Amino acid sequence: MTIRTARPDRVQHFRPRMHCLKKLEAMVVEMQDQKSGVKGSEQKLNVTTIPHVLTGKDIIAWIANKMKTTPEEAQTFSTMLVAYGYIYPLQNHKKLVMCNDSSLYRFQTPYFWPTQKWFAEDSDYAIYLAKRNIRKKGMLEPYEQAHYNHLHEWLNHKWDFIVMQATEQYKAGKERKKPDRVVFDCQERAYWIVNKPPRRTHSAIDCGPERLIDPNTDEKITFDQYRRQNMFYQQAIMRSKVKSSVSLGALVKYVTTYKNHDPFLAPCLPSNPWQTDHDAYWTLNMRRVDLPTKMRVERWSFSLFELLSDLRGRDDFKIFLKKEFSGENLAFWEAAEELKWGTAASMTAKAETIFKTFLAPGAPRWINIDGRTMGLTVKGLDHPHRYVLEAAQTHVFLLMKKDTFFRYLKSPVYKDIQKKALNPEAHNFSPAQLEQNANSRSPGIHPIILWQQEEEEKAKAAAASAPVDVKAMMSKIDRKK
Amino acid sequence: MNPKMACQGLQKGETLATLKKECESLKKKLEEDRGKLNDVELHQVAEKVEVVGALSIKTRRVLKGHTNKVLCMDWCKDKRRLVSSSQDGKVIVWDGFTLNKEHGMSMPTTWVMACAYAPSGCAVACGGLDNKCSVIPLSLDSNENCAAKKKTVAMHTNYISGCTFTNSDMQLLSCSGDGTSALWDVESGQLLQSFHGHTSDILSLDLAPSETGNTFVTGGCDKKANVWDMRSGQNIQSFECHESDINCVKYYPSGDAFASASDDATCRFFDLRADREVAVFQKDSIVFGASTVDFSLSGRLLFAGYNDYTINVWDVLKGTRISMMFGHENRVSRVRLSPDGTALCSASWDNTLRIWA
Numbered sequence: 083m084t085i086r087t088a089r090p091d092r093v094q095h096f097r098p099r100m101h102c103l104k105k106l107e108a109m110v111v112e113m114q115d116q117k118s119g120v121k122g123s124e125q126k127l128n129v130t131t132i133p134h135v136l137t138g139k140d141i142i143a144w145i146a147n148k149m150k151t152t153p154e155e156a157q158t159f160s161t162m163l164v165a166y167g168y169i170y171p172l173q174n175h176k177k178l179v180m181c182n183d184s185s186l187y188r189f190q191t192p193y194f195w196p197t198q199k200w201f202a203e204d205s206d207y208a209i210y211l212a213k214r215n216i217r218k219k220g221m222l223e224p225y226e227q228a229h230y231n232h233l234h235e236w237l238n239h240k241w242d243f244i245v246m247q248a249t250e251q252y253k254a255g256k257e258r259k260k261p262d263r264v265v266f267d268c269q270e271r272a273y274w275i276v277n278k279p280p281r282r283t284h285s286a287i288d289c290g291p292e293r294l295i296d297p298n299t300d301e302k303i304t305f306d307q308y309r310r311q312n313m314f315y316q317q318a319i320m321r322s323k324v325k326s327s328v329s330l331g332a333l334v335k336y337v338t339t340y341k342n343h344d345p346f347l348a349p350c351l352p353s354n355p356w357q358t359d360h361d362a363y364w365t366l367n368m369r370r371v372d373l374p375t376k377m378r379v380e381r382w383s384f385s386l387f388e389l390l391s392d393l394r395g396r397d398d399f400k401i402f403l404k405k406e407f408s409g410e411n412l413a414f415w416e417a418a419e420e421l422k423w424g425t426a427a428s429m430t431a432k433a434e435t436i437f438k439t440f441l442a443p444g445a446p447r448w449i450n451i452d453g454r455t456m457g458l459t460v461k462g463l464d465h466p467h468r469y470v471l472e473a474a475q476t477h478v479f480l481l482m483k484k485d486t487f488f489r490y491l492k493s494p495v496y497k498d499i500q501k502k503a504l505n506p507e508a509h510n511f512s513p514a515q516l517e518q519n520a521n522s523r524s525p526g527i528h529p530i531i532l533w534q535q536e537e538e539e540k541a542k543a544a545a546a547s548a549p550v551d552v553k554a555m556m557s558k559i560d561r562k563k
Numbered sequence: 564m565n566p567k568m569a570c571q572g573l574q575k576g577e578t579l580a581t582l583k584k585e586c587e588s589l590k591k592k593l594e595e596d597r598g599k600l601n602d603v604e605l606h607q608v609a610e611k612v613e614v615v616g617a618l619s620i621k622t623r624r625v626l627k628g629h630t631n632k633v634l635c636m637d638w639c640k641d642k643r644r645l646v647s648s649s650q651d652g653k654v655i656v657w658d659g660f661t662l663n664k665e666h667g668m669s670m671p672t673t674w675v676m677a678c679a680y681a682p683s684g685c686a687v688a689c690g691g692l693d694n695k696c697s698v699i700p701l702s703l704d705s706n707e708n709c710a711a712k713k714k715t716v717a718m719h720t721n722y723i724s725g726c727t728f729t730n731s732d733m734q735l736l737s738c739s740g741d742g743t744s745a746l747w748d749v750e751s752g753q754l755l756q757s758f759h760g761h762t763s764d765i766l767s768l769d770l771a772p773s774e775t776g777n778t779f780v781t782g783g784c785d786k787k788a789n790v791w792d793m794r795s796g797q798n799i800q801s802f803e804c805h806e807s808d809i810n811c812v813k814y815y816p817s818g819d820a821f822a823s824a825s826d827d828a829t830c831r832f833f834d835l836r837a838d839r840e841v842a843v844f845q846k847d848s849i850v851f852g853a854s855t856v857d858f859s860l861s862g863r864l865l866f867a868g869y870n871d872y873t874i875n876v877w878d879v880l881k882g883t884r885i886s887m888m889f890g891h892e893n894r895v896s897r898v899r900l901s902p903d904g905t906a907l908c909s910a911s912w913d914n915t916l917r918i919w920a
Binding site (some may be wrong): 101102105106149150151154155158159161162179284286290291293294295303305307308309311312314315316318319321323324325326327328329330331332333334336337338339340341343344345346347350354355356357361363364367386387390419422423424425426427468469472479523524525526528529530531532533 | 577579582583585586589590592593596597600601602603604605608609612615618620623624632639640641642643644658660661663674683684685692701702703721722729730731733734740741748749750751753755762763764766773774784785794798799800801806807808815816817819820826827828834835836837838839841847848850851852859860861862863864870871872873879880887889892893894903904905906912913918920
């Protein structure tokens with residue numbers, strides 16, 4: 083299916099496919115070697131005997147041996163040879179796959195290779211379809227008929243020429259010997275199946291919308307671009323880098339820390355819902371559970387980022403902070419996040435609330451940050467933008483990360499939840515139970531409902547912890563009197 | 564150098580040749596600096612790490628419903644729902660666990676190459692050949708025509724190749740064939756920041772999973788992978804190691820590294836702190852372009868989808884291939900791990916999606 087856009091054809095086809103095509107062609111040439119290639123034989127197709135026919139299993143075995151790979155990988159590679167049109171199937175010609183059995187295949191003639199006849203021309207296709215029509219009316223399949231009608235319309239100015247060419251080719255074909263004609267017909271049909279695939283055929287030539295850059299033109303870099311590149315390189319040279327041993331060591335450490343939590347490396351308890359069709363794992367790890375699992379609690383200890391990312395962990399952290407009367411840092415951090423990720427329209431109002439609650443002298447939840455950062459932040463709030471609290475937020479986060487977080491991990495609050503955390507037993511379903519699970523998969527709670535519940539809880543919590551407005555309280559009391 | 568100077572004409576004594584020479588010597592110096600800190604290779608550091616045992620990954624679900632190539636998919640944070648988009652303009656929201664199709668929406672364009680699920684689970688975003696990225700609010704009612712409430716947010720001058728929400732539903736990051744990426748305010752459609760630097764189509768982007776969440780990486784047809792600062796719009800790091808178009812970029816779970824998949828049939832691994840490429844995942848028998856990558860939860864496994872219809876599973880630390888996943892009947896356009904790491908979803912040009920675990 084071609085997408086007709088106004089973009090010029092910039093021969094982009096070459097670049098995304100060139101790498102593999104070179105290798106494919108080299109392989110195909112070797113496969114046809116008289117001595118060391120794949121052994122073919124003659125096969126009878128209807129009444130005609132066709133030479134050089136190969137079976138799928140011979141091809142796959144040869145490739146597996148040549149590339150020193152498994153049969154599955156060899157089958158994958160050979161399927162691509164068929165999908166690109168280097169080899170075509172004799173039976174079931176619309177399915178461009180290599181079957182590992184006695185299905186019959188032939189090598190495509192180099193004339194029809196993707197690199198030779200690069201862009202399948204519409205006029206060539208029109209000639210091909212017209213030729214088939216001449217041979218026998220009504221022979222075209224519905225999808226071909228649709229193409230034919232379309233081409234007839236938009237190539238109408240050339241139609242006489244097309245019919246003339248089709249007639250010439252038809253006559254020339256009749257003069258060939260029957261076996262040669264059958265072979266040529268198969269080759270031509272295979273070429274068009276690959277280049278104009280019917281609906282359910284997967285062809286590798288069909289590769290999506292063109293990319294805009296033309297890789298075949300030399301890149302002309304202007305002096306302006308050189309200047310920018312030079313600036314970039316200068317900044318990159320100045321930027322601090324870390325020794326490989328340090329940064330790679332950290333990557334390895336990350337893997338080691340998380341490996342028991344990776345469902346592909348260690349079993350999840352009680353079971354992976356996708357494997358057993360039982361969603362206990364998700365129910366036990368929901369946002370608001372009384373008791374989290376041991377694995378979840380362990381994960382909170384990996385970093386402050388993990389603790390805060392899991393809202394259940396954040397709740398537990400808040401309990402600890404309340405006991406220490408130091409909840410304002412986290413509250414400020416949360417408010418700053420809301421500002422950063424909120425709508426553009428809400429920023430001014432949010433910035434003002436944050437200033438009044440956390441930063442103004444004598445504010446009810448005043449945060450203790452260094453004078454310089456405070457000064458910069460307050461000044462920035464004159465013209466608030468989404469990153470105005472960045473410096474203060476980073477400072478507060480680092481404070482929590484380096485001090486509060488570690489005290490939390492040693493605290494009775496954390497140790498208590500560690501002790502109480504659940505350790506579910508692994509499921510052990512029988513095949514019958516698994517089948518039952520599959521037939522009764524639970525729909526769970528819709529995320530929109532969960533989101534609404536969460537918003538309600540947040541509003542309640544905000545109301546509960548809002549600083550007391552003394553004046554309002556006083557006037558309420560007055561009115562009561 | 565004063566940033567203003569870049570816009571001025573040639574200065575005295577400057578020629579295209581002198582600038583080019585300076586560029587080459589600076590590039591050389593950067594490579595030298597990087598080389599000085601290169602005191603060990605990844606597979607050496609990983610020697611002491613134990614080998615990954617045999618993986619038994621099977622197809623657990625096949626999602627049928629699209630009538631043409633599936634180009635993109637994204638998971639919902641609820642770990643079971645997902646959104647997928649296709650060549651025929653359809654965007655479908657599925658409950659992957661029950662195989663229930665919750666919403667089916669038709670976009671007024673073909674080739675919807677990008678789709679994303681909002682963090683709240685209340686909306687999806689999608690875009691493609693229409694050069695726009697739209698946000699569609701979802702509802703609890705499957706019969707409601709969600710597409711009617713579609714809102715255009717991002718507008719580029721060429722096709723949209725990727726999009727993602729940031730940490731909230733209210734901002735959208737998009738990247739395009741026009742060579743730019745941009746950050747948008749969803750509510751007003753306002754452009755918050757644009758990012759220029761690629762010299763060709765950008766094919767993929769990924770947001771950094773860090774506590775600051777202020778950077779993202781893009782990969783494009785200029786063979787470069789660029790890291791951007793969302794606040795300033797600056798390109799802060801750039802890697803040019805691939806030999807062909809970069810189809811996909813994805814951060815390592817810690818945010819300190821990222822992987823890329825390219826038409827040159829390799830996937831590569833880049834360490835951001837060391838500022839260099841630290842691994843190349845390739846094999847002689849792998850000849851076809853890689854179009855998508857994602858890491859497992861711990862970062863140990865790299866799942867890569869290729870144009871030869873397979874998914875290869877790589878050991879990130881040791882650089883070797885662990886296994887292959889067969890099943891799709893056309894190229895694999897996207898692989899994504901579910902938010903809790905329990906499953907991998909793959910989208911393919913064979914019109915289906917598969918969930919593996």
